[in-house]
Amino acid sequence: MRLKMVRRLVDVNIIYATQPAQLAKFRKKQEKDPTRKVNVSAQSIRTYIFIGLLYLFLFGILSSANDFVSSPGPFVNMITLFALLAISQGLMSFYNVFYESKDLQFYRPYAFSDAEVIAGKSISVILVLLMALLPMISYFIILPIQAGGNILVGLLFGLLCAMILLSILFLGTLFLSHLITKSAIFKKHTSLVSNLIIGLSSLISIGAYLYINMLQSEHSVAGDLVTQPSIFPPIEVFHSFILNPLDSGALLGILAWILLLAVLIWLVKSQVLPHFYDAALEVSSSHAVKERVSQMKVGDQKAFHRFTVSYHKRLLSDGTLLTQVIFMMAIFPYLFTFGLFLGASRASLQIENYLTPQYLLPLSLIAFMIGVFNSVESLTSIGISLERENFAYLRALPIDFKRYCLKKFWILFSVQSALPIVLLVGVSCYFGVHPLSLLAMLLIWFLTSLSLSVIAFRRDYKLLTTNWSTVTDLMNRNRGNAALRGLLIFIFIIVMLILIGFAFYLSAVAFTTLIASAIYLLIAAIGALATVYIYKRTFYKFNQEIGE
Template sequence: MFKNFKNPIFKQVFYFNLLYANPTITANAMKKKQYGDTPEDIFRRLLMKSYLMSSVFVLVVYTLIFLVIPLNKAPYYLDYTILVFFLLCILQTFTYFFNVFYNSKDIEGYMSLPIEESLVYRAKMAVVAIATIQMAIPIWSITSIYGFKMGLGYISILYGFLDFVLAGSLVVIVNMILMEGLAKTSVLSKFKNGIITAINIVATLANISIIVFLQTTSKARILSSQIEGRVEYGFISSLAKSHMGNLGLILVLSLVILGIYALIMKSVNGRFYDYIRKIQDGSGQKKRPAKENMEASHNKVALESISDFSIGSENGSEARIGLGLANETSQTKEDKKGQASGLGFSLFKYNLSLINEPTVITQSIVMNCAMPIFLFLPVLMDIRKEAATLELIRTNSGMAAVIIALVVAIFINAFSTTLSSIVVSLDRENYYYIKSLPISRKQYFMSKLIISTGINSILPMILILGVYIYVGIPVFDIVYALVLYIILCLSISSLWLIYDFKNVVTDWQNVSDIYGRLNKALVFVLTFLIFIVCFAMVMLLSFVLSLGLGTQIRSAFTILILIFAIFSLSRVRNFTKKSGY
């Protein structure tokens, strides 16, 4: 791969895709003219700021975490951790790969140039590989620490680095294979958008099931080995404890990865562009003219279709929006209410049409539900086996219900991939067109808040209700907890929505570009803090239950949520009072 950078054409295509992979940093740098005398300065800045610095930060944090784990006494934990991180990497990057390769609009520019398809393919692979390998950094930490504790010395750091690179490369290869299968499936089907969404959801659920299975079985194996006083090794940990095992594992993985890579690249030319044409504009794909005639009924202020204006949805179809203003003579209060109602419904239908995209459905809706499942499912499976703990929860059902609702609300809404953090940018160029219409900032803001929070809360609400019924929470406590859940969801979503307004991206190539606005180190810190807060709340639940302070803790959480809601409401009021967008 590194020899490709000697090719100036490959280097330029790589840099071009690197810019699209980091739209916010690129736009800010160009706006402030931070790229220096040559454009390559901005590429170096991107690699340093967006990848290298955040990677070092992640490496340090995970090293500190794994240092306190007695890996030499519980080697099987190494296998469990590597498998979980490997599956999470695939889970979080699968749709990103498909978007960059087959759903990016920049690919149309390459088709008319005298550039080999394989060169464009390799350049895109290099960009996504950098982001993917970044996510495998914890493997470097844990394998290095494990080898050092097993007496291999400082060469363990080198073994860990090679394991990290190979694990990241293996994720890339697996994603390439899955992406090829997805591309072929979507090309053969006339329902491409639905097929892609369905496969993404199935892949997500399969990964969740495997990870939950690993959580439960690994915990049982580690506990049994500790009780029996024996050290149990897994396949990876048994090899990684010796020099020969490490070298053999590295050699085999290298050969497998290089072999599969060669097979994939062998058949790229003549097929890559053909798949793209069929996926984006193919004959089997029925184009969806999502015209939104956003008009208010029974009044003179009508939002009528006056032109076809492209929203540019990613599946190749075009959503169109036409709006106009008729002369207004006189309106009664009933007319104004009808206008507001009609406009609100039209905005709702328009916003709903923006969400019908595989990456949005998978990353912003389905994936956000995965984390609470990882956290709660193993705990619930253990609770049902312990009658005393279950009875204790039912005795303090009010506090238990509130903590469960709050943990789910935080997981669903606090991540940077939540629907409310991208719903404005999904408008694309229509964002500027809507600004010129007689729609107030408040109307536009509230329409986005309602649709993003509502859609984002459907699956979590089902999940919460399922947990409550499973545990046996009374109806009053369920209603109380759900009210707090809705308040917290609206509060967090409104802050993300303000962020999206202030950092709107309209020239994105695929939805993954919008997700990449935040600095990766900041995203990691935010994710880490969310896990710490939620884990602390779960631990607090188990501790407080034994003290009988459930009512007091529930009241304290209620007060904190109301304070946060007031803060969010004040931010929203100040933001929506402004005249422009």
């Protein structure tokens, strides 16, 4: 294998893994100074390494607060969580880089070996996954430091365990991806199967996160982290081996992991490398079908409604769209709240006492925060661009295009709102939210979501994109710097949690139910007026822009 050729392949394939918004930023930088060549691949690699090291530092600092030596549960659970996240993101990244890029056929005429192509693409995937892999490594570094003794030897054993686990995760994901793509079902239903896999892996990762969060909250409230159970006990072997490498049980456990690694190496060498290139080429040769509106009968209002609904049923049937946009946006706000509330509930804190109409102010803030996360990058933010050239085609037809766009918005808004409403009602009922409080939260959520959705709908038209290759590309357009965006989201969450905590305190010491209800009605009235103004004003400008 020639490292120079692998490096060239990494330079090419890292572009497929880079967000379109970041690529647009590089292009603008090049336009400002045409004489200075911008090395996109080098800057992308540096960005991924920087973000990965930042996550390593942050999670290393956070990890040092836990006593991993006497409590293997948190150590095992956090490594398991990041391993699941790596697998989930790895499957998506492998599919995007190896198959969605559709570039494998261009390598065959050149002197690239199959191993070099796989190595170049694999390194590109690993660079994207650094933000998941490096935090996992941090736990293997923190444990021997906390254990004391000969820290250098402990770090060597810790890094050895980390490399064993990372190698197993990488080879296992590679073998699993190859096995799936060679199946007859995948070849026949590529989009459906790939999105089911992505959705299932994401669901497992989210479920593990919520469960671990619940365990940590429950045991933190009880003041006992030592007895926290491990959700994947085989990883405890690494904990035992790092602390006591001469223990017979730890040695047998490490040998079992090494044996698993050897089996995966043999499988990849014998089953994947000889056939992977042809299998990936066969999958990547298939092209997505772009549906074009050819006939439509819209002679009356009922026919127009039937056409619009049936057209959007086909438009929204993409699995990635359902998984990444609708499902992930609906469940995201519960990732950092559900486990905390569930742990507090199981610790007998009687949180239902704080979910009555007396606490309408903090509950409204919670509904507002959930509404923001459900709506900022939801279906309405990409609904127009999803049509590709069909949007311009429909616009040229002799129909009431203003009415079509209005109906389109409400279809998109209804579809994107169904799951968030079900989740909000279900979670609220589970924790015992008072019925009146639940209705109040739903109203605040609706006002927040409608305002942000109509703004996003108009913004999608202003950023209309028809040449996107995947829904992921469409979602990532104009997001800007990923690190800055993550920092802003983090700041927003912290500010909202502080406001919610203060509102709970204020409601407990200064508000009666009557006062809380009066304040809520005032806020709801102002919010309703603001929503009506935003809705009418935004659609007025939108209709002017489309020439209606």
